[in-house]
Amino acid sequence: MKTRDIDIRAQLHLNLKHEHAGEHDTLIIDELGLCQGDARIDVAVVNGSIHGFEIKSESDTLERLPGQIDIYNKVLDSITIITGKCHNEGILKLIPEWWGIVIAEKINDDEVSFLVSRQSNPNPQIDPYSVVQLLWRDEALELLRRFELEKGYISKPRNKIWEKLVESFSLEELKYHVREQLKLRKNWRVD
Incomplete structure (x- = not known):
């Protein structure tokens, strides 16, 4: 079964709500516009930093990713890309080594599993x-x-x-x- 944005996003929201449960100063935002709307990060977690999550499901292409990378790197404190297995090699060639990588795999109609391939690190080039x-x-x-x-x-x-x-x-x-x-x-x- 192919992963889709909607399935990954739903699982990501569940994971983030669980991870930040009880934190009253955490905000989770879908489609946060960056650089006056030049790009939108799929999900942003705002608390003591801004951590962006970009979703590239197996139904997506990587065509827009190079331009998105340039914009995300200007603003976000850390970034994790969540992707289907089919994009893993292509993503490794494009993203900076400080970006985190999570592989999403559809288990059944209702469930997506996440496997952390690489943890994110702080962004060294914020503008x-x-x-x-x-x-x-x-x-x-x-x-x-x-x-x-x-x-x-x-x-x-x-x-x-x-x-x-x-x-x-x-x-x-x-x-x-x-x-x-x-x-x-x-x-x-x-x-």
Whole structure:
């Protein structure tokens, strides 16, 4: 039986909910847009870091993966790719060695098993500007206000506000503030 995105995603959600049960500061997000929508990570876990999970089932191709890798590497603290056996060799040729790999195998109609092939490690190449792009304009401006840095930026476009944040905070501080804002956000989709 071929693995499908929907089956892998359902099993991943079950595993993540079990793994993070009782943690009130953990947020699990489907289809988190990165770099102003240039790509979406299938599932993101936001707590003391942002761990992205990319699903490449046996029904998928690896055609878009090189472009996704470039974007994911700019933003996510760690990344795990979950794939069917048929993609394992192709994925190994494409992804950085710090990405984790999980092999998904369909056991029956209702169950998918996961086998960890490689644990993920911290991302060594995060881009601060790409991280702050996770903030909506009003959220970014509020962060400037909180630290009394908003003077001259209240009517500026979001890219200027993001630039001011990158100038004003270290990467670790930016990552912290962005994670905290994502966990507070109520309305995730804007039409």
